[in-house]
Amino acid sequence: MRKKLVVGNWKMNMTRAQAKAAVESLVQLVDPKTEVEVAICPPFLSIESVVTVFSGTPFQVGAQDVFWMPSGAFTGCVSTSMLADAGCELCIVGHSETRGRFGKLEVPATTVAYFAESDETVNLKIKALLAQSIRPILCVGETLEERNEGRTDEVIAAQLKGAFVGITAADYKAGVVAYEPVWAIGTGKTCDNAEANRVCGFIREQLRAILDASTADSIRILYGGSVKPSNAKDLFAQPEIDGGLVGGASLDPKDFSEVIQGA
Ligand code: 13P
Numbered sequence: 001m002r003k004k005l006v007v008g009n010w011k012m013n014m015t016r017a018q019a020k021a022a023v024e025s026l027v028q029l030v031d032p033k034t035e036v037e038v039a040i041c042p043p044f045l046s047i048e049s050v051v052t053v054f055s056g057t058p059f060q061v062g063a064q065d066v067f068w069m070p071s072g073a074f075t076g077c078v079s080t081s082m083l084a085d086a087g088c089e090l091c092i093v094g095h096s097e098t099r100g101r102f103g104k105l106e107v108p109a110t111t112v113a114y115f116a117e118s119d120e121t122v123n124l125k126i127k128a129l130l131a132q133s134i135r136p137i138l139c140v141g142e143t144l145e146e147r148n149e150g151r152t153d154e155v156i157a158a159q160l161k162g163a164f165v166g167i168t169a170a171d172y173k174a175g176v177v178a179y180e181p182v183w184a185i186g187t188g189k190t191c192d193n194a195e196a197n198r199v200c201g202f203i204r205e206q207l208r209a210i211l212d213a214s215t216a217d218s219i220r221i222l223y224g225g226s227v228k229p230s231n232a233k234d235l236f237a238q239p240e241i242d243g244g245l246v247g248g249a250s251l252d253p254k255d256f257s258e259v260i261q262g263a
Pocket residue numbers: 009095180184185186187188224225226227245246247248249
C-alpha cells in the first residue's frame with residue numbers, strides 16, 4: 001500500500017515571520033504520528049525558517065524550483081547542493097506556472113514567455129536533483145484548451161516522456177509525480193474525482209512503460225488543483241490518487257491540517 005503524501009506549495013507567499021508562524025501552528029494541529037507523509041515547499045527565502053520549526057518532527061521541507069548546473073555564473077539561480085545544504089528533501093519540478101501555463105493568468109499574456117520551463121529543462125532538473133538525493137515532484141497536466149480538444153492524455157504522455165529521458169526505474173524509486181490540470185489551479189474548479197482518478201491511473205500506466213511496473217506501482221501520484229478541506233477526503237479516497245499538491249489551502253494551517261486529515 002502506498003503511503004499518502006500531502007505537500008503544501010506556498011508559491012510566492014509568506015515572509016519569513018509569516019512562514020515561521022504558519023508552521024508553528026501546523027505542528028500544533030497535525031499529530032506527528034500521522035500515517036500521512038507531510039511536506040511544505042516554501043519560497044527559497046523561508047526554507048530555513050520552516051526547516052528550523054520542523055526539526056525533530058517527521059514533516060519535510062521542499063523547494064519550488066531549482067537550476068540544474070552545480071554552480072557558476074547563473075544569476076538568480078539556486079543549485080541542488082544549496083537546497084540540500086538548506087535542508088530540502090523534495091523539490092517541485094515542471095509546475096505549470098514555471099512552464100508558463102496558467103489556469104488564472106495574473107500577468108499580461110505578453111510576459112508569459114518569462115516562465116519558460118520546457119520538458120528538456122524539467123529533465124535536466126530531475127537528473128540534477130536525483131544526483132543530490134533530493135526527491136523530485138514532477139508536475140504534469142493539460143490546459144483547458146488541450147482538454148477541450150480531447151488532447152489530455154496525449155499532452156501528459158508527452159510531458160512524461162520528455163521528463164524521463166535517460167532516467168531509470170532505480171533512479172526514480174523515491175520520486176513523486178503530480179497531476180495538476182492547469183485549468184483547476186487557483187480557479188476554484190476541481191477536476192471531478194473519477195476523472196482525476198482516471199488521469200492518475202493513466203500516468204501510472206505510462207510510468208509502467210517508461211520505468212517498470214513495480215516502480216510505477218510504488219511511486220506516489222498526487223492530485224493538485226483547488227484541493228481544499230471540503231473535497232480532500234473524496235479525492236484522496238480514489239485508488240489511483242496517493243495524496244495532494246496543495247496551493248491556496250496550504251497557506252492556512254487549519255485548512256491544511258484538515259486537508260491532511262482528509263488523507
Ligand atoms: P491551488 O490549490 O491553489 O489550486 O494550487 C494548486 C497547485 O498549483 C499546487 O502546486
